[in-house]
Structure formats: structure tokens, C-alpha cells
Amino acid sequence: MASVGTLSGSGGGISGLLRLRRQPTSLAPTTSLSFATTRASSSSLSEGGNLISGRQLRPALLLEPNLLKPLRQTRLIVASAASTPAEGGESAGEAKVGFLEKYPALVTGFFFFMWYFLNVIFNILNKKIYNYFPYPYFVSVIHLGVGVVYCLVSWAVGLPKRAPINSDLLKLLVPVAVCHALGHVTSNISFAAVAVSFTHTIKSLEPFFNAAASQFILGQPVPLTLWLSLAPVVLGVSMASLTELSFNWLGFISAMISNISFTYRSIYSKKAMVDMDSTNVYAYISIIALVVCIPPALIFEGPQLLQHGFKDAIANVGLTKFISDLFWVGMFYHLYNQVATNTLERVAPLTHAVGNVLKRVFVIGFSIVIFGNRISTQTGIGTCIAIAGVAMYSYIKAQIEEEKRKAKNA
Numbered sequence: 001m002a003s004v005g006t007l008s009g010s011g012g013g014i015s016g017l018l019r020l021r022r023q024p025t026s027l028a029p030t031t032s033l034s035f036a037t038t039r040a041s042s043s044s045l046s047e048g049g050n051l052i053s054g055r056q057l058r059p060a061l062l063l064e065p066n067l068l069k070p071l072r073q074t075r076l077i078v079a080s081a082a083s084t085p086a087e088g089g090e091s092a093g094e095a096k097v098g099f100l101e102k103y104p105a106l107v108t109g110f111f112f113f114m115w116y117f118l119n120v121i122f123n124i125l126n127k128k129i130y131n132y133f134p135y136p137y138f139v140s141v142i143h144l145g146v147g148v149v150y151c152l153v154s155w156a157v158g159l160p161k162r163a164p165i166n167s168d169l170l171k172l173l174v175p176v177a178v179c180h181a182l183g184h185v186t187s188n189i190s191f192a193a194v195a196v197s198f199t200h201t202i203k204s205l206e207p208f209f210n211a212a213a214s215q216f217i218l219g220q221p222v223p224l225t226l227w228l229s230l231a232p233v234v235l236g237v238s239m240a241s242l243t244e245l246s247f248n249w250l251g252f253i254s255a256m257i258s259n260i261s262f263t264y265r266s267i268y269s270k271k272a273m274v275d276m277d278s279t280n281v282y283a284y285i286s287i288i289a290l291v292v293c294i295p296p297a298l299i300f301e302g303p304q305l306l307q308h309g310f311k312d313a314i315a316n317v318g319l320t321k322f323i324s325d326l327f328w329v330g331m332f333y334h335l336y337n338q339v340a341t342n343t344l345e346r347v348a349p350l351t352h353a354v355g356n357v358l359k360r361v362f363v364i365g366f367s368i369v370i371f372g373n374r375i376s377t378q379t380g381i382g383t384c385i386a387i388a389g390v391a392m393y394s395y396i397k398a399q400i401e402e403e404k405r406k407a408k409n410a
Contacts, residue, residue, distance in 0.1 A: 146330025183261030194251030232389030239382025
């Protein structure tokens with residue numbers, strides 16, 4: 001705006017030229033003028049300030065190319081200066097829309113990456129703890145307890161600001177929290193009982209359970225092609241289970257219960273996000289789930305922990321490492337679940353389930369390398385078939401969603 005003011009304020013000549021151009025052609029001067037008449041003419045045109053040799057400028061002279069060219073340039077300068085604020089306003093408006101808002105796919109990709117990375121670290125540390133402290137109920141409570149402390153501290157500092165909760169939201173969150181608690185405990189029972197790679201192979205069936213829930217519980221029809229794409233997943237998991245060296249029924253059944261529990265958690269979490277952001281949703285879920293998990297831990301493992309559980313763990317790794325391991329496994333558990341919940345907020349439940357299965361590819365691979373888990377040839381083939389089925393499912397699902405989008409926009 002300063003540039004516009006300078007041009008219009010300092011250029012009496014510019015404004016005068018523009019006004020003079022609009023004067024009628026009847027201003028042609030006479031052939032002889034007295035000195036007084038000339039002064040009068042000069043006075044009457046002082047606003048424009050356009051005199052040449054004591055005579056008023058003829059309108060015809062303004063049409064001469066040599067005089068018209070500077071005028072055109074001046075008008076272009078003024079027009080350009082006048083348009084600058086508007087253009088700047090548009091630029092400023094566009095600047096408010098940051099890079100991440102312009103490319104939401106990159107944000108979603110980042111969420112998936114962090115979800116995978118944090119989950120891999122959690123699984124490795126979690127299994128190492130079970131190698132010297134096989135108490136999944138108590139470890140589950142530690143996972144949730146550290147997360148709850150994290151949420152309370154975050155609320156205390158206002159990052160994020162705590163969302164108010166009422167009875168209606170509580171009714172939505174309690175079922176989610178119960179499913180979360182059940183799925184979490186049964187997952188840990190499976191992790192403690194069998195190899196990490198085998199638990200995640202079984203849990204690759206989660207898209208199947210999500211599709212079944214969408215079809216028969218939510219009443220959302222699932223196309224036949226999607227059901228057919230899930231057949232290799234079921235086949236692959238079955239092949240892997242038959243020859244898994246660490247197989248036992250406790251680990252298998254616990255992983256299956258976890259699949260069902262997390263399926264319901266995903267569905268009801270999506271509904272609960274209508275009135276609250278995902279960060280606050282997961283914080284409340286963690287608090288309720290912790291309350292749900294404490295009684296079973298006290299009942300099933302309390303006496304054993306007091307007798308020899310804590311003593312054996314401290315004797316194996318020392319008090320400092322034992323406490324440190326429990327703290328960090330709880331922190332990584334909360335962070336990876338928080339990011340997973342944030343990811344769920346950005347995508348559909350089925351897409352989230354597919355991403356969850358792809359995450360297991362990383363976990364299975366890293367667990368085999370880190371722990372040196374031996375797997376049979378059939379187990380390896382079955383795992384690959386299951387992952388291929390998930391990839392096929394993802395592709396078909398993406399095509400269906402794209403067709404729906406085009407039909408909606410048509």
C-alpha cells in the first residue's frame with residue numbers, strides 16, 4: 001500500500017495527465033492570448049500543471065505517439081501497483097494453507113510410517129521383557145499405566161487441551177475401552193506364549209474380521225471381490241499355523257480373540273470420533289481400559305508376582321533395568337497406539353485394518369532377525385501368501401473406493 005500512495009501522492013503530473021486526457025476536445029486554444037489570459041489559463045489549469053510555452057496542451061498532442069507512450073507506461077505502473085495488494089492478499093491467503101495441508105497424503109503417509117516404526121520398537125522390547133518376566137496381565141497394566149500418566153501430564157500442560165466428556169460420550173467410549181483392554185491383554189498373552197512373528201501372522205486376519213463386522217453388524221455390504229481377496233489371507237495363516245514351531249493353543253486362541261476385540265474397537269472408535277478428536281479419545285480409552293485391566297492382573301498374577309515374580313526379574317537384569325524396561329515399553333506402546341488412533345481418524349476402518357496388516361510385515365521381519373526365530377518352509381510360504389492376499393485386498397479396496405468417488409462427483 002505504501003507504493004501505491006507514493007505514486008499517487010507525488011505525481012501531480014500523473015494525475016493531471018490522466019484528468020487532462022478526459023477533457024473534451026473543445027479546449028483548443030486561441031491563436032493569440034494576452035499575458036493576463038495566459039496567467040488565467042495557467043491558474044485554471046494549475047491542478048493539472050500542463051503548460052508548454054505559455055499555451056495549454058492541445059488534446060491532439062496527447063494522442064501523439066511520443067507523448068502517449070510515457071502515459072501508457074505510467075498507467076501500467078499505476079495498474080500494477082494497485083493490483084499488488086490484491087495479489088499479495090491472495091498470496092498471504094495461500095500462505096496460510098501450509099505445505100502439509102496442500103498434501104494431506106504425505107501427512108497420512110507420515111502417520112503410517114511412525115505407526116510402523118514405533119510398533120516395531122515396542123514389539124522387540126516387549127518380547128525381551130517376556131523372556132525374563134512372563135506376566136502378560138501385569139505388563140499390560142504397565143503399558144496402559146504409563147500411557148495414562150503421559151495423557152494426564154499432557155492435559156496438565158495443555159498439549160493437547162482436555163476435551164470435556166459427558167454421559168453420552170462415556171457411553172460410546174466404555175465399549176471401545178473394554179474392547180481395547182481385552183484385545184490388549186489377549187495380544188500380550190499371545191506374545192508371551194508364542195513367537196512374535198507367529199502372533200502377528202495370526203493377527204493378519206484382522207481385515208477378515210473387519211469385513212465380517214462391516215457386513216453383518218454395521219450392515220455395510222462388502223463386495224464379493226473383497227471377500228475373494230481375503231481367501232489367500234485365511235489360507236496363508238492356516239498354512240503358517242500348521243507348521244509353526246512355537247505353536248500352542250493359548251497363543252493361537254488369544255491372538256484370535258485379540259483380532260475380534262480390535263475389530264470392534266476400530267468400528268466404535270470411528271463412531272466416537274464424531275464429537276472428540278482422536279488424541280482425547282485415546283486418552284479416555286486408556287484411562288477406562290486401565291481400570292478394566294487392573295482386577296484381572298491382581299486376580300491371575302498378583303500372588304505369583306509377590307512370591308517370586310519381581311524377585312526373579314530383578315535377579316536377572318537388576319532393578320534399574322527392570323524398571324527402565326517397563327517404563328519404555330509402556331511409553332512406546334502408548335505412542336504407537338496414539339499414532340495408530342490418529343491414523344484411524346484419517347482413513348476408513350477397513351483401510352486402517354489393511355495398514356495394520358502391512359505393519360505386521362515389518363514386525364515379522366524384524367522379529368525374525370532380532371530374535372533369530374526359526375520358521376519352517378511351510379510357515380514362511382503361508383506368511384507370504386497371507387501378505388499377498390492383503391496386498392490384493394488393498395488394491396481392490398482402493399479401486400472400489402475410487403469408483404465410488406467418481407460416481408459421487410459425476
